[in-house]
Amino acid sequence: MIEIQDLAKTFTLHNQGGAVIRVMEGATLSVARGECVALTGASGAGKSTLMRMIYGNYRAASGVIRVGGVDVAQAEPREIIALRRETLGYVSQFLRVVPRVPTIDVVADPLRALGIPAEQARTRAADLLRLLNIPETLWSLSPTTFSGGEQQRVNIARGFAHPYPALLLDEPTASLDATNRAVVLALIEEAKARGAAMVGIFHDEAARARVCDREIDVSAFTPGLAA
Numbered sequence: 001m002i003e004i005q006d007l008a009k010t011f012t013l014h015n016q017g018g019a020v021i022r023v024m025e026g027a028t029l030s031v032a033r034g035e036c037v038a039l040t041g042a043s044g045a046g047k048s049t050l051m052r053m054i055y056g057n058y059r060a061a062s063g064v065i066r067v068g069g070v071d072v073a074q075a076e077p078r079e080i081i082a083l084r085r086e087t088l089g090y091v092s093q094f095l096r097v098v099p100r101v102p103t104i105d106v107v108a109d110p111l112r113a114l115g116i117p118a119e120q121a122r123t124r125a126a127d128l129l130r131l132l133n134i135p136e137t138l139w140s141l142s143p144t145t146f147s148g149g150e151q152q153r154v155n156i157a158r159g160f161a162h163p164y165p166a167l168l169l170d171e172p173t174a175s176l177d178a179t180n181r182a183v184v185l186a187l188i189e190e191a192k193a194r195g196a197a198m199v200g201i202f203h204d205e206a207a208r209a210r211v212c213d214r215e216i217d218v219s220a221f222t223p224g225l226a227a
């Protein structure tokens with residue numbers, strides 16, 4: 001489902017005399033349906049960079065990133081938007097939302113974007129918010145003032161609202177208490193069972209051991225910082 005071949009990434013530091021740093025070379029990995037793969041490696045090895053390239057936020061210097069039928073490394077912006085709508089979800093650590101949109105709609109939005117009727121989308125959103133222990137009194141409020149853990153749970157609800165065939169998970173249990181952490185791990189296990197291919201960064205080692213089938217150490221793809 002996710003196939004990465006010989007991927008390379010450089011950053012050009014325009015404010016530092018145009019210095020070019022090579023941060024990744026020869027990255028090759030594949031993630032099958034129903035599989036959850038953890039990216040590991042020391043701080044600065046390139047885990048976040050690889051995730052951002054798969055999501056199409058960072059442009060690859062060379063190589064192939066195939067998600068479903070799309071090569072993200074070559075895709076046009078509109079193809080990436082369609083991929084994100086239908087195929088590839090991203091549960092990031094931090095919530096980024098349009099101000100003043102009620103929490104229930106923040107979670108229902110990805111389903112509305114797929115043409116699912118408002119009531120049905122809201123029902124699914126409500127089920128997830130309840131599962132993730134977000135009090136119903138908060139559903140009509142914007143999540144911008146919520147606590148870190150509440151925002152992360154809204155983000156998780158939004159990320160799991162649509163059954164994406166592929167999902168990126170950036171520390172999905174980072175600021176959660178034991179009860180909610182268990183809920184998130186169960187959601188990940190359910191997604192695996194329905195055949196989702198997942199790639200994640202998990203600093204929570206016990207969570208990683210429970211839900212991940214394999215680990216890939218991205219240090220193997222780090223060329224060093226010299227250009």
Ligand SMILES: Nc1ncnc2c1ncn2[C@@H]1O[C@H](COP(=O)(O)OP(=O)(O)OP(=O)(O)O)[C@@H](O)[C@H]1O
Pocket residue numbers: 011023041042043044045046047048049050
């Ligand atoms: N936007 C950027 N511009 C320049 N260099 C960057 C940029 N983003 C990342 N880097 C560099 O790429 C390398 C990999 O960074 P990345 O954040 O992917 O590492 P990581 O493995 O996710 O680290 P951590 O575990 O600390 O989050 C680092 O040397 C970093 O300085």
